[in-house]
Amino acid sequence: MTMLKPVLVSMLLIAGSASALAASEDDYKAAYAAAEAANKEAAGLRNQWTTTASTLAAAKKSADAGDFDKATASAKEAEALAKASIFQATSEKTRWKNMEIR
């Protein structure tokens, strides 16, 4: 058993890392939905970024081609962009005054 232990551990590690690398369609769908929701929030703040839209489109294109790793990565990037646009819109609600000519 003691000899088998390292083998089992490495098998588990390999299995774990493989599942972390290969994204499934479900992973993509979840990431895409999160990105879309964040972008919708940015729209409500009247501050969407063009790059969020193009990254979302790239995610969809990769998913249509069956590359869910790439699709999930793009969807996550789109979510990060959308969240940055939300942060920008929120912080600018008061920060714009710093730039005003007085």
Place this chain on the structure above:
Amino acid sequence: MRLESAIPFASAALALAVLAFAAPAPAADTVDPVKDAKAFQKFFTDKFPKVKLNDFVNGPYSMNEDLHRQWEEKEQFPPYEFSLEAGREMFTKPFKNGKSYEDCFPNKGIGIRQNYPYFDEKEGKVVTLELALNRCREANGEPAFSYVKDEMAALTAYMAFTSRGKPMDIKIPNDPRALEAYEKGKEYFYTRRGQLNFSCATCHVQSPGERIRAEVLAPALGILNAMPIYRSEWSGMGTTSRRFTTCNSQIRGVPLTPQDDEYRNVEYYLSYVSNGLPISGPGARP
């Protein structure tokens, strides 16, 4: 109260008192358009002491001597001339119902460009010239024109031409909604947006006269007095709506719909702070 519990309480109260005194209450943010316009114009005349106040309406040409010379030559055969002629013809041609644009505007639409945009107290919103033109069309059974295309540019080019040299004269009526629209326009002007994190002011207040790639940035002062413009970069005419929406997409922001409240308000603000400067439209830009 026992001494041990009274000490933290007292120190908390002291800390609060110190904070209250350390952070002076911000001055009440009263909206004062007259003061704003004065400060706005002073900013540009201080920054460019050699440029005459009325010359700011010539945008990048006022910032650069070489460009100014090129522009003077260009004005011999101005590239907006075709649009201007088309606008003149369109403006006087009757609609299907026999009426024309002349029936929709004071003084038959001649020499009134400097009064737009105005605050419509009935509607409670800012009305721009482009919006008024499309409303005129719709009221007379004609379809609205695109706000970013040639027909609208031609009409506004003609109307601007009839007002050339007249000082911009935007009024803010004694109506809190008008003041709010002005303030919202100001907020839009200074708010950073898009992935590049630029506001209108980033280019047109902080960097006029500087180059952004091959273009020389225009000063915000008087920037709308020259609208609409023929842009060599566009190989065609552009309305104020086209200018606003392309500015947004250039900084990687998704543009709003032309004539949305934000654009109407920013036009109101920007025109007001340029009061007194002459209408120079239609203009030509590199």
